[in-house]
Amino acid sequence: MDKPKINFNEIKISSNNLFLKPLSKENATDLFALHTDEEVQRYTDVDIFKNLGEAQKFITEYTKTAEKAEFLFLGIFSRATKDFLGTIRLYHIDYKHRFATIGFQLAKDYWGRGQMHESLQAFLKFVFGELGMHRIEAQTFVENKRGIKVLERLKFTREGRLRQNFLIEDKFEDSYLYSILKEEFLKEAV
Ligand SMILES: CC(C)(COP(=O)(O)OP(=O)(O)OC[C@H]1O[C@@H](n2cnc3c(N)ncnc32)[C@H](O)[C@@H]1OP(=O)(O)O)[C@@H](O)C(=O)NCCC(=O)NCCS
Numbered sequence: 001m002d003k004p005k006i007n008f009n010e011i012k013i014s015s016n017n018l019f020l021k022p023l024s025k026e027n028a029t030d031l032f033a034l035h036t037d038e039e040v041q042r043y044t045d046v047d048i049f050k051n052l053g054e055a056q057k058f059i060t061e062y063t064k065t066a067e068k069a070e071f072l073f074l075g076i077f078s079r080a081t082k083d084f085l086g087t088i089r090l091y092h093i094d095y096k097h098r099f100a101t102i103g104f105q106l107a108k109d110y111w112g113r114g115q116m117h118e119s120l121q122a123f124l125k126f127v128f129g130e131l132g133m134h135r136i137e138a139q140t141f142v143e144n145k146r147g148i149k150v151l152e153r154l155k156f157t158r159e160g161r162l163r164q165n166f167l168i169e170d171k172f173e174d175s176y177l178y179s180i181l182k183e184e185f186l187k188e189a190v
Contacts, residue, residue: 001095001132002095003069004095004132006069006130006131008022008066008067008068008069009022009063011074013126016079017078017079017115018076018077018079018085018115018119019076020075020076020077021077022062022063022066022074022075023073023074023075023087025056025059025060027075027084028052028055028056028059029055030084030107031049031075031084031087032052032055033107034086034107035055040106040107040108042144043140043141071089071093072091073088073089074087074088074089076106085110086115086119088104088119088123089102089104090102091103093133097134097135098133099137100133100136100137101136102120102123102127102136102137103138104116104119104120104150111146117154124136124154124180124185125185128186134181134182135181135182136180137178138156138178138179139165140176141166141175141176148176151178154180154188155180155184155188156178156179156180157178157180157184158178159178159179160177161175162174162177
């Protein structure tokens with residue numbers, strides 16, 4: 001499959017209560033706060049920004065390269081308040097075999113309210129629909145109970161345990177590999 005003719009800078013995905021769109025410069029402070037919250041980042045593999053400038057640079061660089069459609073990074077926002085809740089990213093995008101990997105994180109204030117569930121349902125609908133993907137993967141550290149719950153609630157299948165494939169704070173950690181196929185998502189989607 002060729003790359004779809006979608007400019008990643010122009011994507012906007014809506015659900016009942018939320019919308020997903022690329023970040024702009026005004027979101028740098030929120031992104032910096034999210035990426036430097038130790039509890040949020042404990043089980044993730046995102047870039048930890050050293051200062052606000054690095055968060056600003058990340059957003060600027062993303063805007064410059066997004067049209068290549070190689071990496072998708074969206075903010076999650078409340079429709080009612082326009083508050084920033086978190087982010088979802090799609091990486092390792094393989095248009096030939098139509099698979100990619102997702103990563104996701106919410107600011108702590110929004111945990112436990114089903115906001116990521118709603119965001120990912122809308123995101124996966126877009127990814128399997130407009131973006132033409134067939135298989136979506138996710139990796140989560142074996143101790144990340146909340147991450148595991150999110151994936152299993154969305155009916156991802158655990159395919160196996162990857163032994164010591166992440167080096168975290170000088171310690172090699174195991175992770176689970178999960179996936180969901182387009183037909184499985186369409187069957188489960190509400
Ligand atoms: C992983 C993470 C996004 C999960 O957040 P979350 O709020 O627990 O996830 P969801 O949006 O699916 O919400 C589920 C919770 O909301 C509750 N909930 C309330 N209303 C709900 C609704 N309408 N639909 C679904 N769940 C609802 C559920 O009961 C559940 O609570 P529980 O965990 O106490 O059972 C969050 O913990 C996080 O950002 N962690 C740090 C980053 C991270 O680990 N990312 C994943 C890497 S793989």
